[in-house]
Every structure is written in C-alpha cells, then in structure tokens.
Amino acid sequence: MPVVVNLDKCTGCETCLESCPYDAIVMKDGKAVINEYCNECMTCLSVCPEGAIIETLDAAAREESLRTKAKFADYRDVLVFAEQREGEIAAVSYELLGAGRRLADKRDVGLYAVLLGTGEKEAGELIKWGADKVILCSDSSLTQFNDDSYAQILTEVIQKYKPSIVLAGATPVGRSFLPRVAAKVRTGLTADCTSLEIDSETGNLLQVRPAFGGNIMATILCPDYRPQMATVRPRVMKKGEYQEDRTGEIINMSTDSISCRTQVIETVKEVSEISVNLHEAEFIIAGGRGVGGEKGFKMLEELAEVLGGVVGASRAAVDEGWVSYSHQVGQTGKTVNPKIYIACGISGAVQHLVGMQSSDMIIAINKNPDAPIFNVATYGIVGDMFEIVPLLTKKIKEAKGL
Amino acid sequence: MNIIVCIKQVPDTAEIKINPETNTLMREGVPSIINPFDLNAIEAALQIREQSGGKISVLTMGPPQAEASLRDAIAMGADEAVLLSDKAFAGSDTWATSYTLAKAIEKLGADIIFCGKQAIDGDTAQVGPETAEFLNIPHISYIRKIEEVSDNSIRVQRLMDEGYDIVESGLPVLLTVVKELNEPRMPSLKGKMAAKKAEIKVMGFADIEADENSLGLKGSPTQVKNIFAPELKAERKMIEGSPEEQVDSLIRELKAIKCI
Ligand SMILES: Cc1cc2nc3c(=O)[nH]c(=O)nc-3n(C[C@H](O)[C@H](O)[C@H](O)COP(=O)(O)OP(=O)(O)OC[C@H]3O[C@@H](n4cnc5c(N)ncnc54)[C@H](O)[C@@H]3O)c2cc1C
Ligand SMILES: Nc1ncnc2c1ncn2[C@@H]1O[C@H](COP(=O)(O)O)[C@@H](O)[C@H]1O
Numbered sequence: 220m221p222v223v224v225n226l227d228k229c230t231g232c233e234t235c236l237e238s239c240p241y242d243a244i245v246m247k248d249g250k251a252v253i254n255e256y257c258n259e260c261m262t263c264l265s266v267c268p269e270g271a272i273i274e275t276l277d278a279a280a281r282e283e284s285l286r287t288k289a290k291f292a293d294y295r296d297v298l299v300f301a302e303q304r305e306g307e308i309a310a311v312s313y314e315l316l317g318a319g320r321r322l323a324d325k326r327d328v329g330l331y332a333v334l335l336g337t338g339e340k341e342a343g344e345l346i347k348w349g350a351d352k353v354i355l356c357s358d359s360s361l362t363q364f365n366d367d368s369y370a371q372i373l374t375e376v377i378q379k380y381k382p383s384i385v386l387a388g389a390t391p392v393g394r395s396f397l398p399r400v401a402a403k404v405r406t407g408l409t410a411d412c413t414s415l416e417i418d419s420e421t422g423n424l425l426q427v428r429p430a431f432g433g434n435i436m437a438t439i440l441c442p443d444y445r446p447q448m449a450t451v452r453p454r455v456m457k458k459g460e461y462q463e464d465r466t467g468e469i470i471n472m473s474t475d476s477i478s479c480r481t482q483v484i485e486t487v488k489e490v491s492e493i494s495v496n497l498h499e500a501e502f503i504i505a506g507g508r509g510v511g512g513e514k515g516f517k518m519l520e521e522l523a524e525v526l527g528g529v530v531g532a533s534r535a536a537v538d539e540g541w542v543s544y545s546h547q548v549g550q551t552g553k554t555v556n557p558k559i560y561i562a563c564g565i566s567g568a569v570q571h572l573v574g575m576q577s578s579d580m581i582i583a584i585n586k587n588p589d590a591p592i593f594n595v596a597t598y599g600i601v602g603d604m605f606e607i608v609p610l611l612t613k614k615i616k617e618a619k620g621l
Numbered sequence: 622m623n624i625i626v627c628i629k630q631v632p633d634t635a636e637i638k639i640n641p642e643t644n645t646l647m648r649e650g651v652p653s654i655i656n657p658f659d660l661n662a663i664e665a666a667l668q669i670r671e672q673s674g675g676k677i678s679v680l681t682m683g684p685p686q687a688e689a690s691l692r693d694a695i696a697m698g699a700d701e702a703v704l705l706s707d708k709a710f711a712g713s714d715t716w717a718t719s720y721t722l723a724k725a726i727e728k729l730g731a732d733i734i735f736c737g738k739q740a741i742d743g744d745t746a747q748v749g750p751e752t753a754e755f756l757n758i759p760h761i762s763y764i765r766k767i768e769e770v771s772d773n774s775i776r777v778q779r780l781m782d783e784g785y786d787i788v789e790s791g792l793p794v795l796l797t798v799v800k801e802l803n804e805p806r807m808p809s810l811k812g813k814m815a816a817k818k819a820e821i822k823v824m825g826f827a828d829i830e831a832d833e834n835s836l837g838l839k840g841s842p843t844q845v846k847n848i849f850a851p852e853l854k855a856e857r858k859m860i861e862g863s864p865e866e867q868v869d870s871l872i873r874e875l876k877a878i879k880c881i
Binding site: 304363364365366367370390391392394395396397398399401402403405406407408409410411425429430431432433434435436437438439440441442443444480481482483484485486487488489490526558559569572573580582593594595596597598599600601602603606607610611614615618619 | 762786849859865
C-alpha cells in the first residue's frame with residue numbers, strides 16, 4: 220500500500236476516518252489501518268495531527284499504481300459459477316460457496332452466485348449455503364451444458380456486476396467454458412486450483428495449482444487484469460456453513476440474446492457404482508503394488524466390508540490389472556476425501572498423494588519405513604500388510620461384535 | 622476438408638524429478654515428446670482424411686527446436702507443418718498462446734481444428750477453448766468419439782463427469798480430444814522418409830496480424846509468482862510394536878474418535 224500509517228505515531232484519534240472519501244481507513248486494535256480501497260488521494264496525510272500517515276512511493280511508482288487502481292476500483296465482489304446437473308446443484312457448487320464466502324469476508328465484499336437452467340428453489344439453497352445474491356437464468360434450454368450459451372451469459376454477468384474474483388469448478392463444464400469467458404473479457408484464468416488466498420499486502424488472489432503431473436505446485440497471480448478467474452478442483456475446498464434462516468436476493472436474468480452454435484442431442488449416463496461410492500465413503504481401503512495381486516485385494520475387501528468402506532487403488536495396482544480403473548485414486552484417477560484413508564502397500568508417489576491427502580485421517584501400512592506415504596500419514600505402521608490387514612479385520616470385527 | 626492439429630512439444634513428465642534442494646524441476650536429460658493427447662488429435666485427423674479426404678496441417682508455437690515434433694507428426698501422416706516461432710511470443714500464458722495460435726489459424730484457414738485435451742506440462746486444458754473464442758467459432762471439449770463428419774457439420778461424444786453427451790456442431794469447429802478417442806498409430810517408413818525431407822513453414826510476428834501488446838510475456842494476464850514442492854502435512858505418528866500391538870494401538874485410536 221503506497222499510503223501507510225506509522226503505528227508508533229498513531230494515537231487512535233480517528234480524525235482520519237472521517238476525512239477519507241473512500242472509507243478506506245478502519246480502526247484495528249486502537250490504530251488506524253488503510254485497506255485496499257485506498258485511492259491514494261492523500262487527503263488523510265494533511266488531516267492527521269500527528270503526521271502519522273505517510274506516502275511510501277516515488278512519483279512514477281505512484282502514478283503507475285494509481286492507473287491500475289482506477290482500472291480496478293469498480294471490481295469488488297466475489298462471484299461463483301454454481302453448476303447444476305439435470306437441475307440439481309452439483310456438490311462442487313457448495314464447495315465454491317465455501318471458498319467464495321471466505322474470500323469475500325476477507326475482502327469485506329459480497330458473494331454472488333450465477334445459476335443457469337434451474338429454478339428459484341435451488342437459488343434459495345445457494346443463499347443458505349452462503350451466497351448474498353444469486354443471478355438466476357431459469358431458461359430450461361440451459362439445463363444442458365453448451366459452451367456458447369454458458370460463456371455468453373457469464374461474460375454478460377461479469378461485464379455488468381464487475382466482480383474482482385470469479386470461481387468455477389474444475390469439472391468438465393467449468394474447465395471447458397471458463398477459458399472462453401477469460402478470452403472474451405481479456406483476463407487471466409488459472410486452471411484446477413487447490414488453494415486460494417488473498418495476499419494481504421496487495422489484495423491480489425494467490426492461486427495455487429499443481430503442474431507437471433503433480434510434481435510441482437505453482438502460485439499464479441493475475442495482478443493487472445480483472446476479474447481474477449480460477450477453476451477450482453472439486454473435493455478440495457471445504458463447504459460453507461448451511462444456515463436455514465439465511466436470506467439474500469435472487470436476481471432474474473433474461474436470456475433473449477443468447478445464440479448457441481452447438482446442440483446437445485442426448486445425454487448418456489454411465490456412472491460406475493464404485494465412483495459414486497469412492498466419493499461418498501467414510502472409509503477407503505486402498506491398495507498398491509505391495510498388495511501383490513487379486514488375492515491381496517480380496518483381503519482389502521474384507522476389511523472394507525467390516526468398516527462399511529470401499530476399496531481404492533494406486534495406478535500401479537490398476538496397471539497390473541488387479542483392480543479396474545474406476546478404483547484409481549490420484550492425479551489421473553479420482554480425488555477423494557473420506558474420514559479415514561487406509562493405504563496398504565502404496566509408496567506414496569505425488570501423483571497418488573494429490574488424490575487423497577485431504578482425507579481427514581490417513582493410515583499407512585507399508586513395510587518400507589522410508590516410504591513417502593508416511594509423510595502424509597496420521598498413523599503409520601511399518602509392517603507386512605499380509606499380517607496387519609487380516610489382524611485388523613479380525614479385531615475390528617470383535618470390537619464391533621460382528 | 623482442411624484440418625489443423627495444434628500440437629505442443631512437452632518434457633516427458635513421467636521422467637521429471639524435483640531437485641530437493643532448490644525445489645526446481647530437473648529438466649536436464651528429460652526427453653521432449655509430442656504431448657500425448659495431441660497424438661490422439663493427429664490420429665483423429667488422419668482418420669477423417671482417410672474417410673473423406675482433405676489436408677492436414679500441424680501447427681505448433683514454440684522455440685525453433687519444436688520443429689522436431691512437427692517432423693514426428695509428418696512421419697505419422699500429416700501433410701504440412703507450421704512452426705510459429707518468434708522472440709515476441711516468448712513467455713506466453715494460455716491467453717497469449719491462444720491469441721497467437723488463433724491469429725496464425727486465421728491466416729491458414731481450417732474447417733476442423735483439433736487440440737489435445739490438455740498439455741501434460743501445464744495441465745491447463747485452456748488453450749483449445751480460448752483459441753476457439755479468439756477465432757469466434759464453437760468448440761467442443763473432451764471428445765471421446767467422433768460419430769459423424771459431413772461437409773458442414775459434425776457429431777461427437779463429449780466425455781462428462783457422469784457419462785457423455787452427444788453433441789452436434791456446424792463447421793468450422795475446434796475439438797479437444799481425450800485418450801479414449803483412439804490409439805495413435807506409429808510412423809510408417811514412408812512417413813519417416815517424408816518427415817526428413819519435409820519443408821517446415823515458419824511464421825513469426827511479421828506473418829500474422831497481431832496486436833503486439835497481446836503477445837508473449839507482455840500480453841499474458843497471469844504471472845507465475847513462485848513454484849514449490851507439494852507440501853505434505855506432517856502430523857505423522859508411527860505406531861511401534863509387534864503386529865498384534867500395532868493393531869491394538871490403532872484400534873484404540875479409532876475407538877477414541879468413535880470411528881468404530
Ligand atoms: C502423469 C502421471 C500420472 C499418474 N497418476 C497416478 C494416479 O492417478 N494415481 C496413482 O496412484 N499413481 C499415479 N501415477 C503413478 C505414480 O507415479 C506411482 O508410480 C504409483 O502411484 C505407484 O504405485 P504404488 O505405490 O502402488 O507402487 P510402488 O511405488 O511400487 O510401491 C509399492 C509399495 O508397497 C510396499 N510393499 C510391498 N510389499 C508390501 C507388503 N507385503 N506389506 C506392506 N507394504 C508392502 C513397498 O514398500 C512400496 O512402498 C502417475 C504417474 C504419472 C507420471
Ligand atoms: N504452444 C502451443 N502450440 C500449439 N498448440 C498448443 C500449444 N499449447 C497448447 N496447445 C494445444 O492446446 C492443448 C491444450 O493445452 P494446455 O491448455 O496448455 O493444457 C494442447 O493439447 C495442444 O493441442
């Protein structure tokens with residue numbers, strides 16, 4: 220911030236608060252603090268009886284900073300794209316509202332949601348999950364996803380409401396049409412983010428994402444353009460808080476001017492039961508190359524059964540053909556976050572870890588004490604899974620009185 | 622039918638290691654390959670040409686050495702190759718890359734443009750859709766099957782989270798493809814000979830009508846602030862003892878949090 224308060228000199232008299240035309244000075248712990256809404260008008264400098272407010276930039280830097288500021292001044296709120304499937308809100312939308320609420324509160328701005336192709340009831344749900352305002356296009360032709368129509372509407376919304384941050388799920392839908400929007404509004408888009416924070420100094424969004432097949436993480440910024448846009452990996456962000464009595468505004472938007480050059484002829488569902496279960500299970504018992512074969516996986520199934528869980532797998536186990544691809548967890552498989560993830564005979568390659576490290580608790584069983592899986596484990600057992608797993612199954616059975 | 626396939630030369634990420642001291646990628650000795658999904662894109666183009674004729678051009682934006690990947694594509698059967706290379710393009714993010722590709726494609730002309738679903742170095746999956754927007758043509762992502770191609774329309778299967786959609790579009794159109802679409806062919810002997818002799822067309826800033834401020838680092842809205850190794854939460858507690866004791870301790874912990 221080019222204008223700062225020298226906290227040693229500030230007496231907390233609050234004279235400057237009144238003087239600020241932008242309401243950019245707030246009191247914190249008895250001292251004045253200048254936030255990012257500062258327009259660098261310098262009024263407060265002359266007002267302060269203690270001379271505690273000072274300017275930190277030289278003329279050139281200040282001019283540059285002012286130019287960007289002026290461009291950004293209108294861009295304030297956080298906006299999330301709430302995805303629906305066949306009219307039902309997709310789980311990722313609640314996660315986006317959770318992340319969006321947190322960012323909006325940090326910046327002290329509003330949280331908007333955009334909802335296409337469904338009704339007021341669903342829009343109301345989004346408000347209970349944390350949105351302040353929902354922009355709703357209930358046109359039934361939007362229930363099906365087409366890049367053209369979705370991109371046109373979101374672009375219109377951005378141009379009208381000028382959010383500072385736009386988030387969508389890193390799903391086939393979000394990852395397909397958000398780039399079109401970014402191209403249209405001439406701004407940056409960061410794909411598949413796993414963490415989002417506000418840089419307290421600059422107010423910029425710090426967008427963290429994996430690259431190079433999960434081998435490395437990168438922090439991406441979009442400092443000179445607005446909005447800052449990101450797609451967010453499903454199942455990484457925590458859902459917000461559901462408040463039955465939360466109120467907000469639903470803004471109906473018409474879609475007269477939308478033209479669409481693609482047409483969905485048919486939607487075919489093809490969900491394997493395992494995929495659903497892996498996403499919903501409280502316990503996942505996952506096996507890797509150390510499981511040795513189909514027989515080993517039978518053992519894991521037995522453990523899964525007594526716990527009421529589901530069997531997952533590393534890519535190595537899938538490549539060996541011991542279990543089908545639908546069980547695979549990781550970079551090229553599923554991202555899961557059960558209450559408890561038990562990794563048996565899995566070394567813990569980054570590509571596996573990115574798919575399961577947000578599990579609430581991780582239990583690792585591996586005979587190699589140096590296996591990297593132990594680095595993410597809540598509990599680690601160095602041992603032979605052929606000994607440990609059957610014993611565990613037996614004792615859990617006893618404990619449960621089965 | 623004019624088909625353009627956008628390909629990217631990438632380091633083989635399966636071979637990449639991290640230098641644990643500097644937290645940087647060790648790219649030395651890592652082979653450069655055609656992005657795997659782009660091989661599926663080339664194969665799709667070849668199959669369309671076999672069915673209904675036409676010309677296939679492969680296009681890449683990159684440093685001069687990216688020419689090698691273009692020759693590999695010709696070895697597979699592509700007719701022509703264009704290398705989009707200029708100092709002004711260096712440091713492009715997906716926005717600037719797509720803008721530049723689109724400017725080149727406008728010059729070349731195409732009925733169908735193929736891209737891979739994503740490049741395995743950046744994993745962004747954004748260049749295809751953004752390029753389509755700059756060209757002002759429709760796009761369909763994640764194509765797992767091409768059902769029908771005619772002179773002025775196409776019908777494809779688009780992979781979704783819970784199955785697939787059958788989608789139709791007029792031409793021109795841009796398609797991004799997934800691995801399930803096909804099995805890319807190996808280069809033939811004849812193809813390899815052709816690749817050796819092929820003339821690679823090079824295009825630079827002067828050959829496309831582009832706005833200077835939209836190119837390269839200057840034209841890129843996103844910036845990489847830093848890169849780091851994936852951090853791991855380190856709350857690990859090792860459970861010691863005989864297998865019997867280990868299992869007993871674990872069960873005690875699970876009971877304590879009321880999981881069993
Ligand atoms: C682009 C890319 C994407 C990838 N995507 C994924 C992905 O989505 N998911 C994924 O899992 N991998 C993925 N991988 C592969 C990943 O890099 C690893 O190769 C893989 O996860 C290793 O699987 P593993 O741990 O089962 O096998 P290994 O690494 O071979 O480990 C086997 C482990 O079992 C232990 N063990 C052996 N016998 C026993 C026993 N009797 N009792 C206890 N422990 C035993 C060993 O000590 C060892 O630690 C990807 C790789 C790349 C390059
Ligand atoms: N520099 C480039 N030159 C040509 N095509 C590219 C380039 N970068 C990306 N592409 C295409 O866009 C697809 C998606 O890349 P990305 O958005 O980087 O994940 C790739 O599979 C290529 O088809």
